[in-house]
Amino acid sequence: MGVVIIGGGQGGFQVAASLRAEGYQEPIALVGDEPNIPYQRPPLSKGFLVGKQEQRHAELRPAAFYEAQRITLVTARATAIDRQARRVTLDSGEHIEYDTLVLATGARNRVLPHDNVLYLRTLAEAAEIRQRLTAANDVVVIGGGFIGLEVAAAARTLGKQVTVIEGQPRLMARVVAPAVSEYFRGQHEAKGVDVLLNTQLTGITENEVLLGQRTRRPADLVIAGIGVEPNVELAREAGLPVGNGITVDKYLRTPDEQIFAIGDCAECPSLFAEACVRLESVQNAVDQAACVAKAIVGHRAPYGAVPWFWTDQYDIHLQMAGLPMGFDQVVTRGDPESRKFSVFYYRAGKLTAVDSINRPADHMLARKLIGAHATVSPDQAKDESFDLKTALS
Amino acid sequence: MEGAVQNGVDGIVAECGGNCQCATCHVYVEEKFLSLLKPMAEDEDAMLETTASPRKSNSRLSCQLHVTPAFDGLVVHTPPTQQ
Numbered sequence: 001m002g003v004v005i006i007g008g009g010q011g012g013f014q015v016a017a018s019l020r021a022e023g024y025q026e027p028i029a030l031v032g033d034e035p036n037i038p039y040q041r042p043p044l045s046k047g048f049l050v051g052k053q054e055q056r057h058a059e060l061r062p063a064a065f066y067e068a069q070r071i072t073l074v075t076a077r078a079t080a081i082d083r084q085a086r087r088v089t090l091d092s093g094e095h096i097e098y099d100t101l102v103l104a105t106g107a108r109n110r111v112l113p114h115d116n117v118l119y120l121r122t123l124a125e126a127a128e129i130r131q132r133l134t135a136a137n138d139v140v141v142i143g144g145g146f147i148g149l150e151v152a153a154a155a156r157t158l159g160k161q162v163t164v165i166e167g168q169p170r171l172m173a174r175v176v177a178p179a180v181s182e183y184f185r186g187q188h189e190a191k192g193v194d195v196l197l198n199t200q201l202t203g204i205t206e207n208e209v210l211l212g213q214r215t216r217r218p219a220d221l222v223i224a225g226i227g228v229e230p231n232v233e234l235a236r237e238a239g240l241p242v243g244n245g246i247t248v249d250k251y252l253r254t255p256d257e258q259i260f261a262i263g264d265c266a267e268c269p270s271l272f273a274e275a276c277v278r279l280e281s282v283q284n285a286v287d288q289a290a291c292v293a294k295a296i297v298g299h300r301a302p303y304g305a306v307p308w309f310w311t312d313q314y315d316i317h318l319q320m321a322g323l324p325m326g327f328d329q330v331v332t333r334g335d336p337e338s339r340k341f342s343v344f345y346y347r348a349g350k351l352t353a354v355d356s357i358n359r360p361a362d363h364m365l366a367r368k369l370i371g372a373h374a375t376v377s378p379d380q381a382k383d384e385s386f387d388l389k390t391a392l393s
Numbered sequence: 394m395e396g397a398v399q400n401g402v403d404g405i406v407a408e409c410g411g412n413c414q415c416a417t418c419h420v421y422v423e424e425k426f427l428s429l430l431k432p433m434a435e436d437e438d439a440m441l442e443t444t445a446s447p448r449k450s451n452s453r454l455s456c457q458l459h460v461t462p463a464f465d466g467l468v469v470h471t472p473p474t475q476q
Contacts, residue, residue, distance in 0.1 A: 040410045062399050310414050360436055364443030
């Protein structure tokens with residue numbers, strides 16, 4: 001009995017660690033289907049690919065931590081939840097009973113209908129890409145989102161010929177304003193990456209990619225980063241509601257009082273968006289985990305952390321605070337030519353998000369401003385002589 | 394920072410995993426060791442303005458302190474809160 005957590009990623013790990021930090025004494029089982037102890041994924045598409053960071057540096061805690069904290073790591077895939085019996089079935093045929101169940105099942109990569117393509121989510125996948133990169137000359141990246149662009153930057157840093165194929169008219173189109181997309185396209189091109197926008201992939205062979213009807217490009221390594229699908233099947237088969245993720249309330253609880261869902265797999269109401277949101281980020285996983293751990297030990301409070309994200313490409317750090325969805329106005333603070341600037345997003349006159357490029361102090365302030373629902377007018381935001389801190393008081 | 398996390402030092406949160414992105418691995422370095430440390434880069438300087446506990450003259454982000462043999466005996470103090 002005690003708490004069973006399904007999913008050994010950043011969120012699942014954090015539920016276990018936070019429960020112990022909150023003084024929870026009952027058994028904790030953390031069920032993960034990867035052979036490794038829990039590790040961070042962000043470095044896998046950054047320092048790890050270029051050999052700047054090794055696997056052991058990515059481990060969230062050393063193996064001894066789990067023993068000392070009485071957290072049982074179970075390497076298995078959960079195949080069913082029996083809500084009446086409060087019991088999880090594993091692919092080994094074993095069962096684990098729970099008082100409280102936390103679904104932190106994460107997401108899986110969307111895949112293309114082609115062979116000869118690699119994907120990046122797990123340590124094993126990153127290790128294969130890293131190994132294949134050593135011998136590759138022509139690297140083609142399918143998808144101009146965070147993962148694709150981080151992989152492109154890593155491959156280019158290693159001296160490879162790199163092409164990025166994006167179906168949309170601009171990079172990272174789902175998450176940033178056109179000004180930010182353009183800045184990143186310029187930076188990648190300046191580094192020698194071929195960025196092909198509005199381009200449809202139609203085929204992949206062992207040494208080429210086919211684009212549109214006629215165009216071919218040499219490719220001895222093809223990597224796709226085209227988004228993810230949340231792992232919701234376990235919840236759905238257990239009769240829990242699923243929308244664009246496992247549906248939870250503001251306390252991150254499913255309609256079954258004994259079952260919570262967090263992180264990439266969960267969709268919840270947000271103080272920072274009009275609709276329910278499902279976010280794919282470390283911050284979201286960690287903060288939701290901490291919120292659920294508190295609820296389990298009896299300190300229930302609605303989830304309300306400010307969303308934030310980051311991506312590193314070459315020496316460019318892009319940090320994003322808030323949710324820009326549905327923005328109708330953007331203003332820029334600082335000069336993009338200086339390689340340090342921030343973009344402020346507004347919806348109906350309200351500040352909703354800030355993207356900071358190599359301006360970490362703006363980012364940290366933005367998190368506070370958005371969290372406080374502070375008022376910063378577009379004119380103030382673009383005026384560098386206006387001290388953003390004064391908007392907090 | 395990594396040394397602290399891997400050895401269970403509770404006062405270091407290191408939410409971003411050591412990327413100088415979150416200011417939750419803040420430490421106060423004992424004055425006599427300050428000269429041993431590599432000077433801080435602009436990023437770290439900017440992030441230190443945003444720590445949860447007040448910045449002092451001996452504040453550093455521990456993710457930016459890469460331990461070398463010269464650090465032998467180094468003493469740092471964790472702040473009252475990181476978040």
